[in-house]
Amino acid sequence: MRTLAALALALATTFPLQASAETLCARFFDVGKADATLVSFPSGEHILIDAGKNGDGKQIAATLAAEGIHLRAMVITHFDKDHVGGADQVLDAVPVDEVLIPGYAKESKQHTQFLEALARHPSTRVTTLTRGEAREMTLGTAHLRISAAHRDSYGRDEENDFSLACRLAYGKTRFFFTGDAEDTRQKELLAEGDVACDVLKVPYHGRLVHASGAFLSACAPKIAYIFESEKEPANPALVEHLEKTLGARVFLGSRDGEVRVFSYGTRVFTDRD
Ligand SMILES: [Zn+2]
Numbered sequence: 018m019r020t021l022a023a024l025a026l027a028l029a030t031t032f033p034l035q036a037s038a039e040t041l042c043a044r045f046f047d048v049g050k051a052d053a054t055l056v057s058f059p060s061g062e063h064i065l066i067d068a069g070k071n072g073d074g075k076q077i078a079a080t081l082a083a084e085g086i087h088l089r090a091m092v093i094t095h096f097d098k099d100h101v102g103g104a105d106q107v108l109d110a111v112p113v114d115e116v117l118i119p120g121y122a123k124e125s126k127q128h129t130q131f132l133e134a135l136a137r138h139p140s141t142r143v144t145t146l147t148r149g150e151a152r153e154m155t156l157g158t159a160h161l162r163i164s165a166a167h168r169d170s171y172g173r174d175e176e177n178d179f180s181l182a183c184r185l186a187y188g189k190t191r192f193f194f195t196g197d198a199e200d201t202r203q204k205e206l207l208a209e210g211d212v213a214c215d216v217l218k219v220p221y222h223g224r225l226v227h228a229s230g231a232f233l234s235a236c237a238p239k240i241a242y243i244f245e246s247e248k249e250p251a252n253p254a255l256v257e258h259l260e261k262t263l264g265a266r267v268f269l270g271s272r273d274g275e276v277r278v279f280s281y282g283t284r285v286f287t288d289r290d
Contacts, residue, residue, distance in 0.1 A: 060157025074103025078110035094196030105134035188282020223251025
């Protein structure tokens with residue numbers, strides 16, 4: 018029989034991992050150099066931000082279906098294949114009330130599959146955000162603001178700068194999801210303000226762009242997750258800036274895999290604590 022002390026220790030170790038009615042959870046999936054984050058709110062609602070590559074879709078969709086998840090929204094930050102690739106499989110696997118997307122033209126196999134899946138599920142509302150538009154969502158006591166890029170062109174090969182950004186506030190804690198924002202978009206986000214956060218989904222797979230130093234310093238996260246892989250690792254200078262200069266705790270997809278970050282509204286912690 019367990020002693021009281023052993024029981025207390027077991028409770029103390031396991032308690033932070035249990036999602037209680039008051040706990041918000043951001044679950045960064047193990048998808049390598051691709052993006053997919055499930056945010057589960059204390060209200061019982063769920064939002065998926067990006068859906069990984071085509072090859073990740075099956076696992077993400079199966080996980081959501083196995084847990085009986087109904088998505089209040091799926092945000093596709095932009096249409097690169099490592100963000101939209103699994104979206105069609107998610108749409109086919111679980112109910113999705115609304116899909117939020119940026120407004121720019123795209124032609125790719127993955128984007129076409131996404132559009133075909135939307136056509137199969139006409140009850141899913143599609144909201145396109147363009148030129149600085151923002152969408153506010155209230156989920157219980159949490160608040161989500163999804164904002165679009167300011168311009169309608171970023172030149173050739175610059176579709177990363179169309180990335181929708183998601184600012185999430187729960188109690189005193191802040192989460193910031195930045196898609197693949199590169200130089201121009203990071204500067205836009207800095208100009209918008211409200212970038213300071215406890216938890217940052219580091220933009221653009223941890224690659225270094227001109228604005229990165231100023232951007233990361235303004236965000237000043239306590240916890241940073243970088244979706245990257247051994248083949249396409251984060252820039253070491255960027256990781257060092259986060260860890261040494263800013264004192265952030267950095268999680269790397271290639272080393273840490275799936276990580277869950279929780280908030281009680283007053284503080285953030287992870288499933289590695
Ligand atoms: Zn990407």
